[in-house]
Amino acid sequence: MNISEFAVIAGVSKSAVSRYFNNGYLSADKKEKIEEALKKTGYAPSAAARTVKTRVTKLVGVIIPKLSSESCSKVAEGISDVLDAQGYKLLLVNTANDSHKEIESLELFRQNRVDGVILLATVFSDLHKAVMKKMRVPFVIVGQEMKGFNCVCHNDEGAAFALTKLMIEKGVKKPGIIGVTRDDAAAGAARWNGFLNAVAKAGLTFNEDFSEMSEFTMDSGYRAAKRLFSHRERPDGVFCATDTIAAGAELYCRENGISIPDDVMMCAIGDSKMGRVAYPSLTTAHLHYKTAGKEAAEMLLHAIKNGDEIQRILQLDFDIIERDSTS
Amino acid sequence: MNISEFAVIAGVSKSAVSRYFNNGYLSADKKEKIEEALKKTGYAPSAAARTVKTRVTKLVGVIIPKLSSESCSKVAEGISDVLDAQGYKLLLVNTANDSHKEIESLELFRQNRVDGVILLATVFSDLHKAVMKKMRVPFVIVGQEMKGFNCVCHNDEGAAFALTKLMIEKGVKKPGIIGVTRDDAAAGAARWNGFLNAVAKAGLTFNEDFSEMSEFTMDSGYRAAKRLFSHRERPDGVFCATDTIAAGAELYCRENGISIPDDVMMCAIGDSKMGRVAYPSLTTAHLHYKTAGKEAAEMLLHAIKNGDEIQRILQLDFDIIERDSTS
DNA sequence: AATAAATGTGAAAACGGTATCACATAATTG
């Protein structure tokens, strides 16, 4: 059913119907007629047709690498909260870190005339940037800093530094790390830097044997711990890039009689639920994921409304949560 | 820029441009011209305008109660995986279990002419059903059974029954439960029933003192455990409605010298990451959340394609994962 | 070579709304 058919049924002109849905001038008489017909027919105006004429979509595209991850889903929730409180709709795509799919999604967003785009920590290629520049809508990137774009990010380096410093103050002399690829600007590069800086600043030398690479899973963390503790000399404190990795590492230690924190201290970043129930409970850095999502959405809305070209960067704080894994 | 302007720039007719994007007859010559102009201008056709004419949106509405929950986000990921592999877009709304917001979202979906809707376990009112019936698109409900609608659900009752039976077989004589409100058909009512049936079938009598209500959080689980263990007589085995609740309960036990599984066994449903790292590691039932999402999406696509009216119900299996909390 | 079939083409009419316009009536002002 379209507006003309409906207007006939309601016994008014289509102009009147249009006005009814757009708060224009309308007599009480017609308003009533329309409401009655609405109940009878269940007519709902087509958003697409409205968009063609008005050019407004109230649509925001959101690209998420992995919806099922605790951190991503929190950010997504934050985004959703503020966006749909403001009447914006979310076109969401879960890209599984597939670069090709990300580009495709941007193309999709363009066709759908989204008012803006929010991107969660992805690995950016030049192609990404080119496509993004071509789209004439505001962008906000969550989780990493990038020149020329609005960003909301965490203080990854600071958190890694603080945690490592904490362990050293607690007596760690041979600090180790289970990190992730530096291709990941935030969880990788920044956290590595924070760790290494803290070690250097404390005047300790870093033993290459005390570092391992891991994926973002518990199993991978478990295996990395296995490799880490297979050398003759062992670290007495391990910083892990993420809680999940640390959980895997703790599991390995528990199964192999390595006592935490007595033989080795352990800490990580993320403050996932796991960290609290793990045994021993995990010292971690809380990053404000949901807040990041909210702030990103606010930033985007601001850019949409004011159409400004200036780039904004917001770095969120972290909180260190000391638990049993660092005694 | 619209198709007419672009056609002029490319030096072809607008019909040709339209054909280019829709695989119609088109000479190589014009195809080339268009591709060239495309590179230059970055023109992208308007999805809204296309929709007005063709009436196809390739849009699916998804209502999620709590994106940041582990189970919901897994379901959402499953949905997203199959839907966008088929070229469907996701209009997602996080309703925070706000009934009013759910109705509003359905209205939104109608205006946007979504091809179908997937709903995650919400508490359904008559208003919900009325609005849903009015929409002439297929629905799939995930997480609970409801008459007249396609459903993908878990065997909540079976899982609760199996876990309780397991504890009893391991020697539990005084089974207890920390459950959630029966308003929640799946996590509430069904799991209560499974527990109670298993107790009855084993010929045990259920002591009212051994049951507590909890919210879906760790803290609430912690407090429920506190109440549960404050009575003179204590249960020697506790079934928790969710892993999160169990994690809170385990925490309480650990802090108060109640040994698991020696003093009391514990188990729950969900197989969250937490359960594996908790101490002692938690016996749990794995529900196939991601699969549920995928199946729901498949079911929806099927209904969209075949326009069938028959109602389908798919109940997914569960797997019992025995860990240390039941020794 | 004549005909039939396949392929390619642009003009123009939809699609379902909104915005502008010219105009009518009612309420307010000087």
Added chain:
DNA sequence: CAATTATGTGATACCGTTTTCACATTTATT
């Protein structure tokens, strides 16, 4: 009371696409 302003009204052009149509070419078939 006339002049102004506020309020309400329906016809109509327009938004950016696709689709149909009538027609023009080329290729394949007799």
